[in-house]
Amino acid sequence: MTAEENYRLIQEIDANRCFLLAAYRSNPHLLARADPRMRVLLGLPASDTASWPQGESRPADGEPR
Numbered sequence: 001m002t003a004e005e006n007y008r009l010i011q012e013i014d015a016n017r018c019f020l021l022a023a024y025r026s027n028p029h030l031l032a033r034a035d036p037r038m039r040v041l042l043g044l045p046a047s048d049t050a051s052w053p054q055g056e057s058r059p060a061d062g063e064p065r
Helices: 003-026 028-030 034-041
Strands: none
Touching: 003 028
16 A cells, blocks of 8 residues: 555544544434443543433543533
8 A cells, every 4th residue: 555545544534433423422322332432532431421411512532512
């Protein structure tokens, strides 16, 4: 693979990651079943979904908007 192909692949992976994080943020039922690692990516405690207000969205860094 060339450097340009690698860069495009990294961009595609990042876009897919952002899409998945947005899906989890916007769906409380999906978030309730999320793997603990996904909760950490969203800025939540790994085992506590009660601290996640329904309908609240957060950016990938976990800070409230």
